Amino acid sequence: MSVDVQTVKRVARLARIAVSEDDAQRMTGELNAILGFVEQLNEVDVSGVEPMTSVTPMAMKKREDVVTDGDKAADIIANAPATEEDFFLVPKVVE
Amino acid sequence: MTDLTRLTIAEARAKLHAKDFTAAELTDAYLAAIDAANPSLNAYVAVTHDKARAMAKASDAKLAKGDTGALEGIPLGIKDLFATEGVHTQAASHVLDGFKPRYESTVTANLWADGAVMLGKLNMDEFAMGSSNETSYYGPVVNPWRAAGSNKQLVPGGSSGGSAAAVSGFLCAGATATDTGGSIRQPAAFTGTVGIKPTYGRCSRWGTIAFASSLDQAGPIARDVRDAAILLKSMASVDAKDTTSVDRPVPDYEAAIGRPVKGMKVGIPKEYRMDGMPQEIEALWQKGIAWLKEAGAEIVDISLPHTKYALPAYYIVAPAEASSNLARYDGVRYGLRVPGKDIVELYENTRAAGFGREVKRRIMIGTYVLSAGYYDAYYLQAQKVRTLIKKDFEDAFHAGVDVILTPATPSAAFGIADQDMNADPVKMYLNDIFTVTVNMAGLPGIAVPAGLDANGLPLGLQLIGRPFDEEALFQTAHVIEQAAGRFQPQGWW
Numbered sequence A: 001m002s003v004d005v006q007t008v009k010r011v012a013r014l015a016r017i018a019v020s021e022d023d024a025q026r027m028t029g030e031l032n033a034i035l036g037f038v039e040q041l042n043e044v045d046v047s048g049v050e051p052m053t054s055v056t057p058m059a060m061k062k063r064e065d066v067v068t069d070g071d072k073a074a075d076i077i078a079n080a081p082a083t084e085e086d087f088f089l090v091p092k093v094v095e
Numbered sequence B: 001m002t003d004l005t006r007l008t009i010a011e012a013r014a015k016l017h018a019k020d021f022t023a024a025e026l027t028d029a030y031l032a033a034i035d036a037a038n039p040s041l042n043a044y045v046a047v048t049h050d051k052a053r054a055m056a057k058a059s060d061a062k063l064a065k066g067d068t069g070a071l072e073g074i075p076l077g078i079k080d081l082f083a084t085e086g087v088h089t090q091a092a093s094h095v096l097d098g099f100k101p102r103y104e105s106t107v108t109a110n111l112w113a114d115g116a117v118m119l120g121k122l123n124m125d126e127f128a129m130g131s132s133n134e135t136s137y138y139g140p141v142v143n144p145w146r147a148a149g150s151n152k153q154l155v156p157g158g159s160s161g162g163s164a165a166a167v168s169g170f171l172c173a174g175a176t177a178t179d180t181g182g183s184i185r186q187p188a189a190f191t192g193t194v195g196i197k198p199t200y201g202r203c204s205r206w207g208t209i210a211f212a213s214s215l216d217q218a219g220p221i222a223r224d225v226r227d228a229a230i231l232l233k234s235m236a237s238v239d240a241k242d243t244t245s246v247d248r249p250v251p252d253y254e255a256a257i258g259r260p261v262k263g264m265k266v267g268i269p270k271e272y273r274m275d276g277m278p279q280e281i282e283a284l285w286q287k288g289i290a291w292l293k294e295a296g297a298e299i300v301d302i303s304l305p306h307t308k309y310a311l312p313a314y315y316i317v318a319p320a321e322a323s324s325n326l327a328r329y330d331g332v333r334y335g336l337r338v339p340g341k342d343i344v345e346l347y348e349n350t351r352a353a354g355f356g357r358e359v360k361r362r363i364m365i366g367t368y369v370l371s372a373g374y375y376d377a378y379y380l381q382a383q384k385v386r387t388l389i390k391k392d393f394e395d396a397f398h399a400g401v402d403v404i405l406t407p408a409t410p411s412a413a414f415g416i417a418d419q420d421m422n423a424d425p426v427k428m429y430l431n432d433i434f435t436v437t438v439n440m441a442g443l444p445g446i447a448v449p450a451g452l453d454a455n456g457l458p459l460g461l462q463l464i465g466r467p468f469d470e471e472a473l474f475q476t477a478h479v480i481e482q483a484a485g486r487f488q489p490q491g492w493w
Helices: A006-014 A021-043 A072-078 B009-017 B023-041 B049-065 B108-111 B161-166 B184-192 B223-234 B279-296 B307-328 B343-354 B356-371 B376-399 B421-424 B425-432 B435-442 B470-484
Strands: B044-047 B074-079 B117-122 B173-178 B194-198 B217-222 B265-268 B298-302 B403-407 B447-450 B458-465
Touching: A006 B356, A021 B307, A021 B356, A072 B343, A072 B376, B009 B049, B009 B307, B009 B356, B009 B447, B023 B044, B023 B074, B023 B117, B023 B161, B023 B421, B044 B108, B044 B161, B049 B117, B074 B161, B074 B184, B108 B173, B108 B223, B161 B173, B161 B184, B161 B217, B161 B265, B161 B458, B173 B194, B184 B447, B184 B458, B217 B223, B223 B298, B223 B470, B265 B279, B279 B298, B279 B376, B279 B447, B279 B458, B279 B470, B307 B356, B307 B376, B307 B435, B307 B470, B343 B356, B343 B421, B376 B435, B403 B470, B421 B425, B425 B470, B447 B470, B458 B470
Parallel strands: B074 B117, B074 B173, B265 B298, B265 B403
Antiparallel strands: B044 B117, B173 B217, B194 B217, B194 B447, B403 B458, B447 B458
């Protein structure tokens, strides 16, 4: 399978990365080189093989459903580029 | 006084306890070495002079009282991927500009609890995506090694290139690193140092910036096998904050060093004999086989039939996980923000400006293979192939093999801005051909220096072990180290 420039632009939109026309052209070539390389996986007979979900067989650890952390609003917003009181600031999203 | 930066961790530990010098003196020696060398090597992206001196002073107080941790007063470098409270933590990316976490990663917290001293944060490929340390926003790291009679700048490998260069160039006693497809072992091989990627689940991933969560593991890069064992003992732990951290006690890895390997079964996988592999790599492999045989190990030929599919499967699984993990860099909660007319444009502009080319490429591949209509063809197929890769190893171990011996890399270190590698991303990816299988199967692997090539550049061998049998790796790697000797670069920087 290979991708065209339109697909690359659509994927960039999904990934929320702005791309120029030149970027999209260049990425099309790069992505097709990688997709060409991974194509060989189709040779492998995987009938009856389960997809891997965990490299080590282990049960998910559980803990008691109690509050162990929190009340850290100042820490959480400390690295944000724009804040007001304990909120992250973003451009207006609702008219 | 002899140059304190030349001591191994084990040597420095003994001399600190014998009061031959203080932790403050040892730390000052490293800080002076960093200040002198970093303009040439670019191994550190942040040097924490004040913090290092304060930690060393605290260690001296503990040493005076005889109340010491396992790494008391030992100065270490920390890969920029580990969250360190109040200190530069950016995964060498522009998108995390100015990020200073309000918390400490479990791995680094373990090191500080054992008395280690932080010298600073080490350069790396952006978000650990790369094999040459050239994708860093902070520019490439220069390998302390040069070919004989040449002053051409070589890469230290990647993604833990800063870690490997700093250890090899005597700019820290040891370093933390991480390995998703070979990012500890390949740079260790390129710099004549020892690097171990432990079993998935051995070191907590909490507070380590995520690249591909099912593959990422932290581990040390060190000057010799013993130092690697000492560091891993401190880094590893059982951590309730990481649900994939495994509930088993951390063994005393150092105790495994010097144990005889007589009677151990060493597997030699025929699929690692690649077409076009340089004769020097084959010769090195044969030397390793001979050394282990002389030490009494039994050498057996084995087959890992799905080896060639590990790298293509990796280039589906790792970008898929990365595209999801890196969705959090949105210009809202931390780091860089580039404005836009609405919130979507803010996201798109921030991510376009903040991520480098390799990172964008992998996010794009990951987004594509997970998108509607392609998931089964790519991601599901790759995860099935991964099951087969793991089964290959299980079959070998089930047949009685204790460790597997392979080359660590297909070549020695190459030049910075290599034309071929820059033109073709797949060519760069092939650096990890011998290491990536280990991540796909979640196994432990160690790279140990085994010799020099015709140009005088270091080459490494890799040993792969059973899950959680890191001890067997230290045991066998030590035999190779004893036979091969240690390798140090000429100090030109």
